[in-house]
Amino acid sequence: MRRTILVIGLGLIGGSLAKSLRSAEENYIIGYDIKEKTIEFAEMNEIIHESCSDIREAAKKADYIFLGTHITETVNILKELEQVKFNHDVIISDVSSVKQTIHDAASSINNKHIQFVGGHPMAGSHKKGITAAKGHLFENAIYVLSPSANCPDSAADKLENILSVTNSHIIKLKANEHDEMTGVVSHFPHLIASALVQQAQKWSLTHSYIPKLAAGGFRDVTRIASSNPELWQDIFYHNKQKMIHMIEDWVSEMNDLKKMLKENHRAELTNYLQQAKDYRDGLGVNEKGAFPAYYDLYVDIRDQTGAIASVANILAQENINITNIRILEIREGITGALRLSVSTKSEQLDSFNILKQNGYDLVLEE
Numbered sequence: 001m002r003r004t005i006l007v008i009g010l011g012l013i014g015g016s017l018a019k020s021l022r023s024a025e026e027n028y029i030i031g032y033d034i035k036e037k038t039i040e041f042a043e044m045n046e047i048i049h050e051s052c053s054d055i056r057e058a059a060k061k062a063d064y065i066f067l068g069t070h071i072t073e074t075v076n077i078l079k080e081l082e083q084v085k086f087n088h089d090v091i092i093s094d095v096s097s098v099k100q101t102i103h104d105a106a107s108s109i110n111n112k113h114i115q116f117v118g119g120h121p122m123a124g125s126h127k128k129g130i131t132a133a134k135g136h137l138f139e140n141a142i143y144v145l146s147p148s149a150n151c152p153d154s155a156a157d158k159l160e161n162i163l164s165v166t167n168s169h170i171i172k173l174k175a176n177e178h179d180e181m182t183g184v185v186s187h188f189p190h191l192i193a194s195a196l197v198q199q200a201q202k203w204s205l206t207h208s209y210i211p212k213l214a215a216g217g218f219r220d221v222t223r224i225a226s227s228n229p230e231l232w233q234d235i236f237y238h239n240k241q242k243m244i245h246m247i248e249d250w251v252s253e254m255n256d257l258k259k260m261l262k263e264n265h266r267a268e269l270t271n272y273l274q275q276a277k278d279y280r281d282g283l284g285v286n287e288k289g290a291f292p293a294y295y296d297l298y299v300d301i302r303d304q305t306g307a308i309a310s311v312a313n314i315l316a317q318e319n320i321n322i323t324n325i326r327i328l329e330i331r332e333g334i335t336g337a338l339r340l341s342v343s344t345k346s347e348q349l350d351s352f353n354i355l356k357q358n359g360y361d362l363v364l365e366e
């Protein structure tokens with residue numbers, strides 16, 4: 001049965017969703033974006049079947065509408081869709097990183113044809129716009145659904161059904177609990193990453209070697225500081241109360257650490273670090289967690305042409321799919337470490353054995 005799906009906002013997430021939904025034959029995708037260039041790109045690359053210039057008219061044709069815009073814009077578009085004179089029921093969803101604002105806006109909608117189910121795919125990147133969109137972006141990621149109070153269960157079920165093409169793992173959460181948890185593991189870390197970079201930049205004014213010394217650890221923990229500033233400002237603003245609470249929590253945590261150092265509580269500090277390590281090491285083990293399960297291997301390679309391709313080829317011949325690949329602190333002419341991730345324990349062991357047989361020096365992360 002053909003389904004008409006309107007995607008409004010064809011950026012990184014809306015574009016990725018449109019691509020993924022388009023891969024199911026029964027889906028007919030109409031796309032809208034305020035940027036003309038984005039629509040042209042979407043049409044040229046067959047991300048959508050057709051574009052539209054009037055979202056109210058396009059909405060009338062749709063069975064499902066996805067809002068792929070930033071949160072403030074999503075609230076405005078919801079108000080506009082409320083005015084549409086639908087002659088059938090329509091399921092509307094969004095992809096916003098904060099759910100309570102959207103939930104409040106959806107709850108005040110007075111249009112009997114609209115069934116709203118909030119959504120948030122827990123996958124993305126530091127990039128923005130349709131050129132960064134990928135059809136497989138949500139594969140293996142958690143996809144949160146947050147149905148509004150007056151929405152029938154059947155709407156969430158239907159949405160879950162059409163989202164199955166994304167190969168994500170759907171979980172249902174209430175808006176407030178979603179915002180609290182993503183506040184802790186997604187929003188607040190972005191704030192801290194930017195603060196760490198700001199601190200390094202200030203110190204670098206008087207310590208010129210800082211950029212050269214900023215190696216693996218600093219790069220790992222600050223990767224997300226390269227994300228889209230307009231988007232993250234909007235996310236922090238809409239989750240403001242929880243962010244303020246977490247900043248207060250953090251200040252108190254830093255004060256505890258300061259005290260441990262000042263008073264030479266070395267055993268207490270070791271214990272603090274050990275507890276953090278144990279919790280961090282345990283993340284990713286559970287397949288249903290927000291961190292998809294991964295199993296890592298560290299391979300020593302030379303910095304020379306084709307080094308990565310050789311490793312990838314050996315694993316490809318064994319039908320082993322590399323889910324992530326990263327070069328760690330590679331320096332010219334010196335042996336470098338390649339971190340490979342695979343998705344099962346047995347693939348990790350097989351990769352270890354086959355690469356060892358091929359003469360590679362490597363370690364396996366337990």
Ligand SMILES: NC(=O)C1=CN([C@@H]2O[C@H](COP(=O)(O)OP(=O)(O)OC[C@H]3O[C@@H](n4cnc5c(N)ncnc54)[C@H](O)[C@@H]3O)[C@@H](O)[C@H]2O)C=CC1
Binds near residue numbers: 122124
């Ligand atoms: N960036 C990420 O990693 C993730 C973002 N999200 C959420 O996804 C949503 C979109 O974020 P991104 O895709 O990263 O942003 P983006 O900046 O890549 O895309 C936003 C798109 O919306 C378009 N747009 C702006 N105003 C519009 C309007 N009035 N009507 C139609 N189109 C309009 C823009 O032209 C752009 O193409 C946000 O609500 C964000 O919280 C969710 C998961 C991950």
Ligand SMILES: O=C(O)C(=O)Cc1ccc(O)cc1
Binds near residue numbers: 121124125
């Ligand atoms: O790039 C990363 O690590 C992210 O943090 C991706 C991300 C960004 C925003 C979300 O709401 C969900 C996931």
